Amino acid sequence: MNSVWSGIGLRLAATGLFAVMSLFVRLASFEAPVGQIMFWRSSVALIPIVLYLMWRRQFPRGLRTARPFGHLKRSTFGLVSMFFSFLSLAYLPLALATALGFLAPLLVLPVAMIMLRERPGIAVFTATFAGFAGVALMLWPTLSTPGIDTGVLIGIGAGLTMAVTTAFAKVQIKALTSTESAGTIAFYFALVCSIGGLLTLPLGWADPSPETLIWLIGAGLTGGFAHIFMTEALARAPASTLSAFEYTAMIWALLLDVTVFSLLPEPVSLVGAFLIVLAAAVVMFGEKIGVTVPQPDLAAIPAKQAE
Numbered sequence: 001m002n003s004v005w006s007g008i009g010l011r012l013a014a015t016g017l018f019a020v021m022s023l024f025v026r027l028a029s030f031e032a033p034v035g036q037i038m039f040w041r042s043s044v045a046l047i048p049i050v051l052y053l054m055w056r057r058q059f060p061r062g063l064r065t066a067r068p069f070g071h072l073k074r075s076t077f078g079l080v081s082m083f084f085s086f087l088s089l090a091y092l093p094l095a096l097a098t099a100l101g102f103l104a105p106l107l108v109l110p111v112a113m114i115m116l117r118e119r120p121g122i123a124v125f126t127a128t129f130a131g132f133a134g135v136a137l138m139l140w141p142t143l144s145t146p147g148i149d150t151g152v153l154i155g156i157g158a159g160l161t162m163a164v165t166t167a168f169a170k171v172q173i174k175a176l177t178s179t180e181s182a183g184t185i186a187f188y189f190a191l192v193c194s195i196g197g198l199l200t201l202p203l204g205w206a207d208p209s210p211e212t213l214i215w216l217i218g219a220g221l222t223g224g225f226a227h228i229f230m231t232e233a234l235a236r237a238p239a240s241t242l243s244a245f246e247y248t249a250m251i252w253a254l255l256l257d258v259t260v261f262s263l264l265p266e267p268v269s270l271v272g273a274f275l276i277v278l279a280a281a282v283v284m285f286g287e288k289i290g291v292t293v294p295q296p297d298l299a300a301i302p303a304k305q306a307e
Helices: 002-029 034-055 068-091 094-101 103-115 122-143 150-176 182-198 210-236 239-261 267-284
Strands: none
Touching: 002 034, 002 068, 002 094, 002 210, 002 239, 034 068, 034 182, 034 210, 068 094, 068 150, 068 182, 094 122, 094 150, 094 239, 103 150, 122 239, 122 267, 150 210, 150 239, 182 210, 210 239, 239 267
């Protein structure tokens, strides 16, 4: 149980860092293309990741792995997810882009049940679907507006694609944590995404201003630390249990939209945010009302599937 609660705490910390990273990405997107942002976010993220490995006394030996194809598969899903996530952030307000990302936790439930053989309890199911209802309310003001801008449609489409690839990436992370350290997973992910972002250089990169350079570096540092926290969280608790706590990112997104961009949410959006917070609370206090939080069944993962 202590392992589960430490996983929840790490996931909450990762959520806050990812929210700040999303802010930096959106600010940088006003000047830099998505591929360039991906390169900076991933290459700079290698700094905290290597420091983490050194702190754990796992560098450079911690980079040795017997599952290179497992890392490649996880990193490929993550690279595609990152591209569409940043594309969504370039066209949509933080709250709306974040709301689309919440489709991923809903998709994690069936994927985790099939691939990881987890058996989430009724509290996890209830909380996840309540959170999804909150996301629907967050989307309603935008989707119900006549004459939606083409950029908004691009952002929504990118967000939906990101949600699907994120669900599979998280399940791959969970499978890797049975034998691989968090730092190793984070390192190879950042390395693959750095290469992917660098390959977009011939398509044209911007000459960033000093302010944009700060956003690019900030995205890398916050993203690096957030990824380490998230991977450690998935090593300690079931993916299905942690899914509800991702909804706290909506609070961050709403606050950042208001304070940085002066975008006030619609009343129905606030109702959606309340449902999201309620979903996380159900899982957090589920044990006190007699609901058992499921434990991961890593031994049940087939060796072929975990690669």
